[in-house]
Amino acid sequence: MQPDLDDIDLRILDVLQKSPPMSSAELADRVGLSQSPCWRRLTRLKEAGYILDQVTRLNPEKLGFRTMVFANVKLSAHGRANLAEFTEAVGRLPEVLECHPTMGPFDFLLRVVTGDVEDYRQFVFGKLLTLPTVQEINSTMSMGAEKSTTVLPIRAR
Known part of the structure; x- marks a missing residue:
C-alpha cells in the first residue's frame, strides 16, 4: 500500500473502480465525506496518477469481436x-x-x-x-x- 494513501483515499478508489460514473456528491456520500473534501481528494488522486482514466467497458461480442x-x-x-x-x-x-x-x-x-x-x-x-x-x-x-x-x-x- 502507498504510504500517502489513507483509508478514505482507498475507499474512494475502490468505489470508483467498482461503480459507474457518478457525481462528486454521490461519491462523497458513498465514502462518508462531504462533497468539497471528497472533490479535493479526488483531484489529488488524479494528479498523483492513481486514477489513470475513467472509461466505459463495452461488450466485444455485441460489437462483433468474437x-x-x-x-x-x-x-x-x-x-x-x-x-x-x-x-x-x-x-x-x-x-x-x-x-x-x-x-x-x-x-x-x-x-x-x-x-x-x-x-x-x-x-x-x-x-x-x-x-x-x-x-x-x-x-x-x-x-x-x-x-x-x-x-x-x-x-x-
Whole structure:
C-alpha cells in the first residue's frame, strides 16, 4: 500500500473502480465525506496518477469481436531501438488491446481482439509479421473469459 494513501483515499478508489460514473456528491456520500473534501481528494488522486482514466467497458461480442488471442512475440534483435520501434508500431494497431514485455522465451505478450479466426490470420500476416523486428509469433486463442475485470484488490491487502 502507498504510504500517502489513507483509508478514505482507498475507499474512494475502490468505489470508483467498482461503480459507474457518478457525481462528486454521490461519491462523497458513498465514502462518508462531504462533497468539497471528497472533490479535493479526488483531484489529488488524479494528479498523483492513481486514477489513470475513467472509461466505459463495452461488450466485444455485441460489437462483433468474437476472437481473443494471446500472441507471444519474439523479436529478431533486442537493442533498445528495436524494442522501442516494436512497441511504437504495436501501439498503432487497434486490434492490440495490451502489449506486455515479458521474461522468458518470448519478448512480448499481446492481447489481440478480432472478429474471427480469419481476421486474426489477416492481422498476423498483413500487419504483425510485416514489422521489421518480428521473428516469431506463438498464438493462443481464448475460448472465452471465465473472469474479466478491471477491479484491483485494493481492500484485500
